[in-house]
Amino acid sequence: MSDTHISQHFETLAIHAGNTADPLTGAVVPPIYQVSTYKQDGVGGLRGGYEYSRSANPTRTALEENLAALEGGRRGLAFASGLAAEDCLLRTLLSPGDHVVIPNDAYGGTFRLFAKVVSRWGVDWSVADTSDPIAVRAALTPKTKVVWVETPSNPLLGITDIPAVAQIAREAGAKLVVDNTFATPYLQQPLALGADAVVHSLTKYMGGHSDVVGGALIVGDQELGEELAYHQNAMGAVAGPFDSWLVLRGTKTLAVRMDRHSENATKIAEMLTRHPRVSRVLYPGLPEHPGHEVAAKQMKAFGGMVSFQVTGGEEAAVAVCDRAKVFTLGESLGGVESLIEHPGRMTHASAAGSALEVPADLVRLSVGIENVDDLLEDLQQALG
Numbered sequence: 001m002s003d004t005h006i007s008q009h010f011e012t013l014a015i016h017a018g019n020t021a022d023p024l025t026g027a028v029v030p031p032i033y034q035v036s037t038y039k040q041d042g043v044g045g046l047r048g049g050y051e052y053s054r055s056a057n058p059t060r061t062a063l064e065e066n067l068a069a070l071e072g073g074r075r076g077l078a079f080a081s082g083l084a085a086e087d088c089l090l091r092t093l094l095s096p097g098d099h100v101v102i103p104n105d106a107y108g109g110t111f112r113l114f115a116k117v118v119s120r121w122g123v124d125w126s127v128a129d130t131s132d133p134i135a136v137r138a139a140l141t142p143k144t145k146v147v148w149v150e151t152p153s154n155p156l157l158g159i160t161d162i163p164a165v166a167q168i169a170r171e172a173g174a175k176l177v178v179d180n181t182f183a184t185p186y187l188q189q190p191l192a193l194g195a196d197a198v199v200h201s202l203t204k205y206m207g208g209h210s211d212v213v214g215g216a217l218i219v220g221d222q223e224l225g226e227e228l229a230y231h232q233n234a235m236g237a238v239a240g241p242f243d244s245w246l247v248l249r250g251t252k253t254l255a256v257r258m259d260r261h262s263e264n265a266t267k268i269a270e271m272l273t274r275h276p277r278v279s280r281v282l283y284p285g286l287p288e289h290p291g292h293e294v295a296a297k298q299m300k301a302f303g304g305m306v307s308f309q310v311t312g313g314e315e316a317a318v319a320v321c322d323r324a325k326v327f328t329l330g331e332s333l334g335g336v337e338s339l340i341e342h343p344g345r346m347t348h349a350s351a352a353g354s355a356l357e358v359p360a361d362l363v364r365l366s367v368g369i370e371n372v373d374d375l376l377e378d379l380q381q382a383l384g
Contacts (some may be wrong), residue, residue, distance in 0.1 A: 010070065017069035018062040018248065031060040032245045033296045043170050055233045060243040061169040063248045064216075067206075070164055070185040070251065073218035075225025077232050077360060078244055082181065082201030084216030084237035089197060090146070090311055091223075092231045093175055096122030099143040101174075103130040103160070104355055105153040107201075108348040109335075110179070111356050127355040130160040132290055133168055140172045141218075145165060150179040152295070153187075153271050155307050155343040155364040157282040159291025162298055166194025181334075183207070186258045191220045202239075204334030205304075208250040208257055214239050246348045257336065257369060261304025266366040271308050271376055277316075277383045281359070305333065306365045307343075310383070314360035318342050326370065326378035335367035338375055340382075 016285045021028055034058070038050040050056050060078050066364070068076035079085040081142050090113075102114055104127045114125045128139035130149045140147075151160040162178060168170040169176040176188035181201045200206055202214030219225045234239060239247070262285070265302065269283035284295040285302030295302060320340075322330050327340035331347050341347060343358045351357050 009364065011070045011203060011341075014066070014186075014254055019252075020062070020066035027284035027366070030245070031301040032057055032241050033058045033341075034241050034371075037149060040161075053241070054236050057238075057241050059248075060239050060244040062157045063239065063251075064245040064333070066248055066251055067216050067218055070254075071180070071218040071222050072185075072189050072223075073192050073198070074222045075229070076096075076216060076218045077225075077228055078202070078239035078247070079217070079232070080213040080237045080239055081213050082203060083113060085199050086110060086113055087216050088119055088228060088231050088235055088237065089177065089217055090201060090233070092228050093146055094118070094123050095285040098145040099141045099338065100112055100146045100147045101128050101130075101136060101139045101146060102126070103142060103150055103158070104128065105156045105158050106148075106150050107154045107181075107373045108343075108350040108356075109178070109210075110150075111348075111354065112150075114171075115350075115354070118212055129158075130165060131158045133161060133164045136165050137168050140168070140174070143175045144172055146175050146177055147181070148177045150182070152182045152284055152291075154182060154304060154305075155358055156364065157182075157284055157289070157305060157307055159284050159289075162195060163188050163295045166196075167198075170194070171361055175280060182305050183299055183304055184254060184258055184303075186255050187262070187297055187303060191218065193298055197223065202247045202250075203332060205258065205261075206250055206254065206334075207247045208253065208335060209246075210332065210335035210337065212243050212246040214243050214247050233320045258301070258304070260369040261367055262301035262368065263351045264372045265304045265306050265365075266302065267372050268365065268375060268379065270368055271379070272306070272308050275380070275383055278308050279310040279311050282309075296330050304367045306367060308363055309359055309361045310363060312361070313343065318345070318364050320382045323382040323384070325382075326374050327365065327382070330340050333364075335344060335366070336369050338366060338368035338370060 064076040129135045149160045175196040178195040200216040200217045
């Protein structure tokens, strides 16, 4: 499935990287190789490097090459979910007794993985405000092997200065991992900014149509890529061929979708800042956002996620979610349709009572690509 990239422009790579025409038929879309095993050319003679689809599958290979190209990495790996990708990365990089710095604002599933799973096999973790490089440095210990960040973060849209934190991690002998799910490689490329590994929930913007679950790891170091590939095969939580095909379809339109997501989100954030029933708007595209200047340096645009706090507390926030009509009440994000949710009771319920607990009056929006006037009108009526 390997091909020669004819352009370094993102939009062209998104359509062509990994998408070599089928040699048998000339099909311009890679086929779905719904197959478990492959005929070998003699004992140990693998045809094209394929023997068993847990180890490699041509459709997944096409996606992995596409992901690596879009993130500017040497190796891309596709998994059954974002958490499966995170689990593989952590078990590759960490051993019992190691320490990880995690952000004080992160996806609830990531927090649950550290707090309830990884900690059980002897890995310690501590929390830091990763938007503050000084706080990250203070959280390091001699046993720190990984610094984990989300930027923008979920759900408070915090911004981490990737080059600054990358330098801090490097000086400590630790790897910097960046969850790039909210930004996508179209808006931000952490490897070029100093990160060692990028993680994605492909379920979100990369797939883009709320019809697939998947995850990915992309790294710039070939040796680390080989180690991750070994663990991917050994652990087995790989992306299936049809899921790989769906994500590969989604990445082709990522650029145009992210442009529209960002445009719509900016208009919605600006409207919310003027609404009397909104006490605070969290969107890095707003000049008053504390991470705005950093985001403007390392992002092409500011993305499609907006969070806001409402006057009246938790029940008022829940009521806004219930009254929305164009915005669908649901978890996840990054699809073409707009979603609304209450993080405290939904995606981040696992963080209740911890340092990552989210405000009870918080509402999170995944702004879709519908007509923005319809979205504005819906939010205005939901706010009352």
